[in-house]
Amino acid sequence: MKNQKIRFGVIGVGRIGKIHTENLVNRITETEVVAVSDVISTEVAKVAKQFSIPNTFSDYNQILQHPDIDAIAICSPTPTHYVIILKAAAAGKDIFCEKPIDLSIEKIIKINEAVEKHGIKMMVGFNRRFDPNFFKVYEMVKAGKVGQPHVLRITSRDPAPPPEEYIRASGGLFLDMTIHDFDMARYLMNSEVIEVYARANVLVDPVFEKAGDWDTAIVMLTFENGAMGAIDNSRQAVYGYDQRVEVFGSEGMVTVKNDTPDSHIFLDKKGTHSALPLNFFMQRYTESYLNEMQAFVESIKSDTPPPATGKDGLAAVMIGLAAMKSVKENRAVRVGDSGIG
Amino acid sequence: MKNQKIRFGVIGVGRIGKIHTENLVNRITETEVVAVSDVISTEVAKVAKQFSIPNTFSDYNQILQHPDIDAIAICSPTPTHYVIILKAAAAGKDIFCEKPIDLSIEKIIKINEAVEKHGIKMMVGFNRRFDPNFFKVYEMVKAGKVGQPHVLRITSRDPAPPPEEYIRASGGLFLDMTIHDFDMARYLMNSEVIEVYARANVLVDPVFEKAGDWDTAIVMLTFENGAMGAIDNSRQAVYGYDQRVEVFGSEGMVTVKNDTPDSHIFLDKKGTHSALPLNFFMQRYTESYLNEMQAFVESIKSDTPPPATGKDGLAAVMIGLAAMKSVKENRAVRVGDSGIG
Amino acid sequence: MKNQKIRFGVIGVGRIGKIHTENLVNRITETEVVAVSDVISTEVAKVAKQFSIPNTFSDYNQILQHPDIDAIAICSPTPTHYVIILKAAAAGKDIFCEKPIDLSIEKIIKINEAVEKHGIKMMVGFNRRFDPNFFKVYEMVKAGKVGQPHVLRITSRDPAPPPEEYIRASGGLFLDMTIHDFDMARYLMNSEVIEVYARANVLVDPVFEKAGDWDTAIVMLTFENGAMGAIDNSRQAVYGYDQRVEVFGSEGMVTVKNDTPDSHIFLDKKGTHSALPLNFFMQRYTESYLNEMQAFVESIKSDTPPPATGKDGLAAVMIGLAAMKSVKENRAVRVGDSGIG
């Protein structure tokens, strides 16, 4: 294994599938992409041509059965994850799966059991852990620079609402968008979230109300170690993609700024002006997508646990479900006490 | 009135009393200080000498009865406010009173009735409204720059815990410290806080537990207009006095940074280094104390309502009491539903 | 002397005279202003009334002869400095004199001799040395934080050109405006400027050409210790008063930013916006004017040399004259080789 390339199959070549394919083909030297599959055959042909990939399938099963494929990247819609993972695990493929694994706690538990049983690796695509800014915060907290963490603040705002169709299939604000922040919370604080209180509202676009969803929220977190946190979300920051975290502790505080396309500062009669944050997750997290796939490849090559596991995928969904319940019942909800099964 | 100086008496010449005295004597041209009083006679003598003030009293009643005094500044401990204000209102003096007016909603209501009945002006010392940074945020929000406000974030952290004695008399974290943030929340969002959920803990110093208080907290606010907010507090930020606000809305976001003693940036082998925030409220809010007293003087001279009234003082205490109840009962509490009487 | 106030007379109550008067009266506790003089009697009356100053004169000689005056602040036009200083020194008054002392090297030398002969203190108003930002740079360089200084950069730009009348009497760009930067260069680098090369041009306003002056310049400095520096000046930065310095050395670099009225950051669809630099020297250097006068008072009380002496005043003028010669002859000019006498 150490001396030959890891051979990937990519399932689903939409926006995120293309990113992973390009990284696996061009940026990561230890991998190659043997096959891509997608239900939209024109798309799969286009991607295969662009990246000189030898095999294209419309049915992902052909990837799972392909003997020359070592690992797969699942980039298809969330409802397909469950079956694909169970089959891939049985077929002995290592699995990279986009978040969320699934919206049901029961199914995620079954997935995690299957992964363990078949002894394969599964990594969940919590790409923000691999963003250079957030990773720096993680490292500093872990190195004890802020002492004992006391307070976590996360601001996470999208540049614009997704289409209505996407909203309806998304699982809702907390499972689609905040889920990244829930993972970040556990990751940065190195402590489990035990209780959640959340308020949410429709302030941006009535389409969210129609879809039974919200567009603006604040979630308060209580951690096992006594620390507290607050996450604020909006589906529309007109100034761009706003992604910041701050950890405050007994010995100091660490925070990060948004990334911008350049660092110019312009002064004229009217004021001091500079660039807006990068507007879209694909620009903001270009490097994090590369880094996370590199980390997955490392975990395969060194046979070590991947840095974001099925347990992490489960925990984030559990917090998300607790947050939904909290809003609906306007009360604090213990994580785990949110209606499994 | 317009052409002569407003004659002040200052009651209480501790830390904050000295600040107001100096501003009234040296910095505000339309005022003079005729008398100062304090139960500690050595202090009152010292202040009188430093600022060339003709009259010193150990009993504040002598200030209230002094015929040449137009207005008073109450800088004595909170428990004394109630009686002084009632007497001062009856004596027809305009009143500047440090926050909080009182810890009891009932008493504040009585105070406000007395102020109205006697037709005097009363301003509460919510000095942060007059800080240039926070005032800029207020102005921009009011001018519609951020559109409809959706999310408020306030970080408010003290550099170090106060002495135990102070803690015990303070009314607790929410009424002593967060009260400023509650006022700021109403001020910046221009909407009333209708519900509060708060979590608090003792993470900094066991002395807070001994005193039945907390040192770390997050408070989530729901506003009448549908917006939400989160305040985080700590009694100890080892890096200095951390005071930031951020208002996010439909058209943009405005935030402010901490003030520093200088703007130097130093780069060496180890990193990029710059100044810490100003360490103490007296340095951080030097200008705000001057501006607030100037505003009080303006309101007297122009016979207009002061920019922070007894109603504001009442509202902040009501939110604080709701936050206390929320922590104790671990549930969201409607403001006003917090045990008056 | 230690236990009584130092009694000042202020000569000239224009813009800068008023600043010093206010500081001496209200902000510095160890001083009082006994008399003010100005050729414009309405001005002197106004200032005396505002600050409750007992004596007003139209002739500065009355201040010099006043037996109750210990020290004077000379805020009258540059051409008057020479005679006033000589007389004041003879009268045994300590002297604070606005910059430049004079435009003639010969006269400054005579002034310095008189000051020495009469054993009085003379401080030159290089207020920028007392600006918290620049002072921090000075301190850090002096403490060896940047190691051996190699490169100095100064940017110094006015918000708008002065009136034509002022330009004609100013001594020209280098002696009126850059003189502060020449002083800052010697102060920050702790080394003498030995050679100058300067280029200047009229790019802002033809009025400068009419007056035989320039509005834009870059001056390159060679220091005795082998370091180099570059100063750039403009008479018109449309975005405000731009005042920055940077010292680069063997162990690091220290730089400062402009001061702004507040620290707000506003993001909307169009960009990230923040405050412009403070627009005028009186706002930018409020604190430096107070600090410098406080330092003068300290030097009198402790009988130590003032932190900006006649030697400093002379050096800055010598560099300025060398810069003028350099532009006119388009060659590097040794400082001192610029036409004394």
Place this chain on the structure above:
Amino acid sequence: MKNQKIRFGVIGVGRIGKIHTENLVNRITETEVVAVSDVISTEVAKVAKQFSIPNTFSDYNQILQHPDIDAIAICSPTPTHYVIILKAAAAGKDIFCEKPIDLSIEKIIKINEAVEKHGIKMMVGFNRRFDPNFFKVYEMVKAGKVGQPHVLRITSRDPAPPPEEYIRASGGLFLDMTIHDFDMARYLMNSEVIEVYARANVLVDPVFEKAGDWDTAIVMLTFENGAMGAIDNSRQAVYGYDQRVEVFGSEGMVTVKNDTPDSHIFLDKKGTHSALPLNFFMQRYTESYLNEMQAFVESIKSDTPPPATGKDGLAAVMIGLAAMKSVKENRAVRVGDSGIG
């Protein structure tokens, strides 16, 4: 040409040759690399293997004679450029050449004549033009945002001195390092440099003196349009690679900051700390190398002039030679008046 890939040969696969090879192979979709050559055969084999390049040569002539190669990238040492370019032009290959083209004005003129005669495209590797920060400044100046440019400031400091061997072959500080800044000056100001005055010194390492070179310099520039500029260089900024520019004009000012690996801000008891600038040109200019090669490919595909031509390469060398003469004779030197032929 439009529908097939442009076939490159890369001559020289040292540090910079590898960067261009990787970009041409993996990042630019319109190109492929057909062959690489280098005098060190182990290196050329390694690079060919890593990027799956079919042909490897030890003699660059084999690349020039290869019928399937459309364009070449010259990444070999400066002294080899002259002959390679003349031959490549004769062979009808489009040429990308690393800076400097050559150290002799005469030879560059001959090169430019050959390029014109053979009707091929030649682009010089002034990669900084394609850095997102500097390009933003360029765009804003060009769009008139700063009005008429008056003053240019460039700070350009290396993290550490190169090896002695490199220094001796480099052509000296001005032709090796400042040459980038000279190009940036012409590029940003959109005006020719007509006169130079430079001071240089050995402050960092005596090795520079041994090599007849300098390690620290300031260069003053006079532009044809009346504007002025100052460049400061050091071979050793202990805090990293310091690359900043600032353009000041009649309507405003634009400046850029250094790039850092992340945007974290950490506050502890000792101060506020953040990341150092990226330490090495290969990290700092990763994107600029990609962008410049993309621009070269665009100019071939669209048959338009490349954005950095032989004329630009000549101009930068002429300014560099003038700067050297200026230091040696301690006088201002007209560009062009620096000893051609």
